[in-house]
Amino acid sequence: MLNDLFSEYGLLAVALAVLLEQLGAPVPSTPVLLLAGVESAMRDGFALQSFAVATLAALAANGVWFWAGQRLGRRVLATLCRISISPDSCVRQNEASFARRGVLTLVIAKFVPGLSILAPPLAGALGMPASRFIAWNLLGSALWAGVAIGVGRLFHEQIDDLLHALSHLGGVALALAGVALGLYLAWRLWRRARVRRELERFERLGPAEALALAQQRSDIVFVDVRACSPTMPLQNRIPGARHLDMGALGDAALAGWPPAAVFITYCACPGDASAVRAAIWLKQRGHQAQVLRGGIDAWTQAGLALEPG
Structure with missing residues (x-):
């Protein structure tokens, strides 16, 4: 047929x-x-x-x-x-x-x-x-x-x-295929909901809060976790921000970084997902880390200063 x-x-x-x-x-x-x-x-x-x-x-x-x-x-x-x-x-x-x-x-x-x-x-x-x-x-x-x-x-x-x-x-094959597809989608949706809950629980700072904290303390370091390369450079960033390559995380990634700094990570992604991942990774290595709510987009929309990437 x-x-x-x-x-x-x-x-x-x-x-x-x-x-x-x-x-x-x-x-x-x-x-x-x-x-x-x-x-x-x-x-x-x-x-x-x-x-x-x-x-x-x-x-x-x-x-x-x-x-x-x-x-x-x-x-x-x-x-x-x-x-x-x-x-x-x-x-x-x-x-x-x-x-x-x-x-x-x-x-x-x-x-x-x-x-x-x-x-x-x-x-x-x-x-x-x-x-x-x-x-x-x-x-x-x-x-x-x-x-x-x-x-x-x-x-x-x-x-x-x-x-x-x-x-x-006949219909048995269609039913089995439907059950398999339903189970797969259910698992992916459950994983999505679990990940979203984890992301929402992480502490965040609004752009104004982050800027005020950086002006009050000298140990604040912004961390840009957006992907970039010589052929895909970042157009702008928060002044003084350091870049962290999420594809090459390891002890060498933090070489030369101030060990006692308070890191504020940011990205340009839904739910600040990459920034949260980076902050979790930094905390696992004994650093203090928070996330900029809304990332570089929220910072830009707030009219705060940027510098070339």
Whole structure:
């Protein structure tokens, strides 16, 4: 039954599945691409057709997010991460990937859960030229679609046997798949709620409170935990802030830092997630640490001074 439907509407299914997934809908497109690979073993030219449709659909959806990133900047990233199942490390991990790999992030994005939807708007927010984005994103989309369709074609006999077995199970197979998906989503949502509770419990200072404390005491050190690199420098920071690389935490990361200082960490992420992680890490090493509520965005909105990053 499924094979018959795919034979008739296969290209439409590929286009819709890829487009919806890349726009952010919880619709996995890889199984559809695998089915396209299976179908290509029985129809001449279908592999190339489905490859072209999948690549162009991905490029179109990613282009929408790239444009949104150009127009709205990091606000679109914060919005995406708030609706993400795992918002606690959403922006930080994607920024860190761009800091380490640059444009190669667009090539590997679709192979990394969570990175696929965030990479295009992040590229736009970071000011990547549209021509460069299109070239690298096209390469990544083509590689991803080609691998998925190729795997489907390579193992078309085994996948076809599995589909026939599932068709004999009928409603039981659908019920089992639904239960497995429900359990997975329940676990991720429970983890999200637990992480959010942990983040909300951590002590925070508002921008005005943090500034007043820094003016009263000489041992206050602001710590910027946003991802950066020579190709992705920070545009501005709180005056005198030190940078802490969350991807390379270790004793060497604090070399030369004042041991008796009171650290105030900040980031540019939903829920101050990265800043809280950094503060917890500092406290575990015997330092005093607090978090700037709202991060660099709240500091900027309060009209407080900044310096070049």
